[in-house]
Amino acid sequence: MNVVMRAALAALLALAAGGCAGLGAVQRAEAQRIAEAARDTALECDDPVGRCARESPLRALASRAYAASTPDAPRHYALMLDYGQDALLARLDMIRSARESIDLQTYIFDEDDSGHLILDELLAAARRGVRVRMLVDQLSALRNVDTLAALVSTHANFELKVYNPVLGRARISYPMYVAAAACCWRQLNRRMHNKMLLVDGIVGLTGGRNYQDKYFDWDSSYNFRDRDILIGGPVTREMQANFNAFWIAPLSIPAAQLADVGRRLLRTGAPQMPHEPFEAPDRVAAVSRQADDPLLLGHRLADAVLAVGEVEFIADTPAKHRPGQRALAPSTGRLRALIESADAEVLLQTPYLVLSRPAQDMFRALHAREDGPRVVVSTNSLAATDSFITYALSYKYKRRYLREFGFNIYEYKPFPQNAPIDLDATRGLDPGWDLAMAGEADAGTRALAGIDAEHRDDARRSGPLRVAPGAGDSGPPPGQRTQQQRLPLDREYSALRYAGVGVNRPVPLRRAGLRFGLHSKSLVIDERVGVVGTHNFDPRGDNLNTESAVVIDDPAFARALAASIRNDMLPQNSWAIGPRDKAPVFPGLDYSLGKASERLPLFDLWPMRYATSYEFVPGPACPLPPPPDHPDFRACHRPVGDFPEVSIGLKPLLTRIVTAFGAGLAPIL
Structure with missing residues (x-):
């Protein structure tokens, strides 16, 4: 390595180190005290047993499975969730039915419409008297330090921990990421990819979906075709035990004790919960109403449930990340x-x-x-x-x-x-597009005419763009910020989050469309x-x-x-x-x-x-x-x-x- 390269690396490490010095024990304790002192203890429900929970067809099936089970003959109900909108409805139904506890574990948790909707629901449950525990991986969850500082200070029934926080922070910048790669490559790469939502220990959900618009058909340019499984029955005891193992693990750190969140609390106290206006408030309101409609929930969710027998939950624990761990x-x-x-x-x-x-x-x-x-x-x-x-x-x-x-x-x-996708929910279809008049157009474009991923930010500001079927992929206007420049959260391969052009976003296509x-x-x-x-x-x-x-x-x-x-x-x-x-x-x-x-x-x-x-x-x-x-x-x-x-x-x-x-x-x- 030549002198210039060594100097550049030293400067980069010094820059990163300047922003990642950890808190001392006294500072951590004081930041935690500030957060706890600011937490509201008032409840918005005067029912100490049911905690004003809404009746849920999914919870009812889970209770029925527990009642029908014996040690030798367990019974379960399983619901496969292919549609993103159904997956979101199921989550809202589960959260609103909670009477005792909600445990949420995830890799990605974005601060977009779906993320803020779920946060609002979790906080509403906490204010009803439900114990809410939220565990997120460091590299891909909650992009704003103010959000983290507000969440740890919001209510006595809400707890937030961050898993495996490299450099002792909740969020890391690009220079810090490079520094972490240089000093702590093993730790940086070992992430919590588990995803779980567990309510009252009797109904649980896992699968591929993270908490981000594109997992629920809410993105106007690129969405994931994904799948979750909801389970009610005795196997949820194993799910609960697995979540508890992560929650008490040394790698799971209370967010208030991390350097950036703690300093925010020490500097100015507990902030108010930041909440940008929903980008599609009518869509958020519509799905919220649907989650309170028993007939709709019955038709779209409960009627699709299958009665099954023995179910197994297989899961890694934080022991997988112990130094020297070699076991399968x-x-x-x-x-x-x-x-x-x-x-x-x-x-x-x-x-x-x-x-x-x-x-x-x-x-x-x-x-x-x-x-x-x-x-x-x-x-x-x-x-x-x-x-x-x-x-x-x-x-x-x-x-x-x-x-x-x-x-x-x-x-x-x-x-x-x-595909099992709710096209209306994406808002990627041109409102004036007449499918009946598209007989000669390519079928894929007819069904999915929308906007290309290159125009994502512009679309978020102004709504769906009118794009002719088969239009070329000309790229963003000059000066427009692209997905690659936004350093997006949606990286399953977190070691490559900050890689170069072509890695962090889908490649351009020959025609525009909702992808x-x-x-x-x-x-x-x-x-x-x-x-x-x-x-x-x-x-x-x-x-x-x-x-x-x-x-x-x-x-x-x-x-x-x-x-x-x-x-x-x-x-x-x-x-x-x-x-x-x-x-x-x-x-x-x-x-x-x-x-x-x-x-x-x-x-x-x-x-x-x-x-x-x-x-x-x-x-x-x-x-x-x-x-x-x-x-x-x-x-x-x-x-x-x-x-x-x-x-x-x-x-x-x-x-x-x-x-x-x-x-x-x-x-x-």
Whole structure:
């Protein structure tokens, strides 16, 4: 390292250190005292038993499951939440039904409309007399220090802790992030990825969704197609025990005792709760009314509940983050055991198809079995993903996935035609758009005409933009702040939050439109066992993040989950991945050179890829799409390129550059 570089690094570390000096013991105690002294103790409810809770059909089912259960024959009710609006309604219903306690644990908690709505509901429950505990990961939750300082000071029944606060702060700036990467890389990378909402210890919810508009179909440019599972019954005791383990862990720090929050309290006392006006107040009011409508809740939620028997909650604990910890994490070990138990089929849905080496060995062994199961994978395309760099690494190993593991892969389209998404809620549709007049337009654009992700900030200021179907992706106006510049919170791969252009936002597409990306993490074994949780089936989940999932051994539930995943793989929603047509000259040499290049640790520059994307072409001989491993696959599909819908200069070259160093990032990704 030359002198200039050393000086620059020293200056950067000094700048970061100046803002991250921790509080002394006396200061921490005083900040905590200020917060506690400011907390309101008054209750807005004079019912000490029911605490003015609203009757809930979901809570009623949970109570019924507990009443019908015996130690030898537990009973549960399960509700799969595919629609974002239903997932939000379920959360509101659960919170408003609380009589004793609410425990919320999450990775991302943004301060947008959905985040503020949930905070308002949690604080209202606290003022009714309900004990509320909120545990958030440091890197991706609550962007404003004033919000944190206000929350820890607001009410005696509300407690807030931050998990694994690197540098002893609730929020870190970019220089501090770099300093943390230099001094504390191991701690920085080990995050709490668990997501849980638990009410009164009898009804719980987990799954892929964080607390941010795009997880509930409330974003006008890019939303996640995600999935949660709500459970009522005895397994919630295990969920409660797991939350308690995190709550009392040394890595979970009361927010008032962190340097930035504590200094805010010491400097000016407890602030008022900041609350920017809702960007779509009518939408917030509408969903709030719906959450109090018993007929609507019954139709959209309770009527879709399935009665199931034994349910298992698998979850990591903070012990996964102990120094020197090498044991296989409980979530990873149980998921691998389930996959290895498959006889006929493994149906896997993950947003990021990046596998750890032990996982690769497992799938290679499954494929080598004479009676090995078929493995079908639903994942993101480059056009749909929110993480460019993880897709690049997946792209690097497609030959391995298809040839050595026998995967059938389907990549989600950015404009799915019949996904479980509430289009009205997104406000991304042009109010004047007449679907009946769009007969000649592309179906994906007809259904999802909206605005491109590049225009997100402008849209938040002025409402939905009118964009013609098929309009080009021209980028933001000069001087407009883009998503990449905003350093967004929505990074599952927190180690790459501050990476460069193209990593922190979806890539530009050939046409404008309301875009969707897959975010659900689910697994079905032989259509007899269904799993919904937080684990991306990736190295981060295996080794770095703590994870959780619900396992339901029930054929009816497994079939329903499988049907949901298979719908995402339909031709109108996904492209199939298959081998490219063989090179007309020396095909064997082309394959061997590509395979050798793939194995290089630093460079992967062979221009010909083994696999590419295919679109189904229906016809008399092809009424249904054959899978990629079927002999008739090529006869019923046409190739559409490695990166369909993507519009970016020199994309193939850029992708290969990323995959070149991406191989070295596999342990992080």
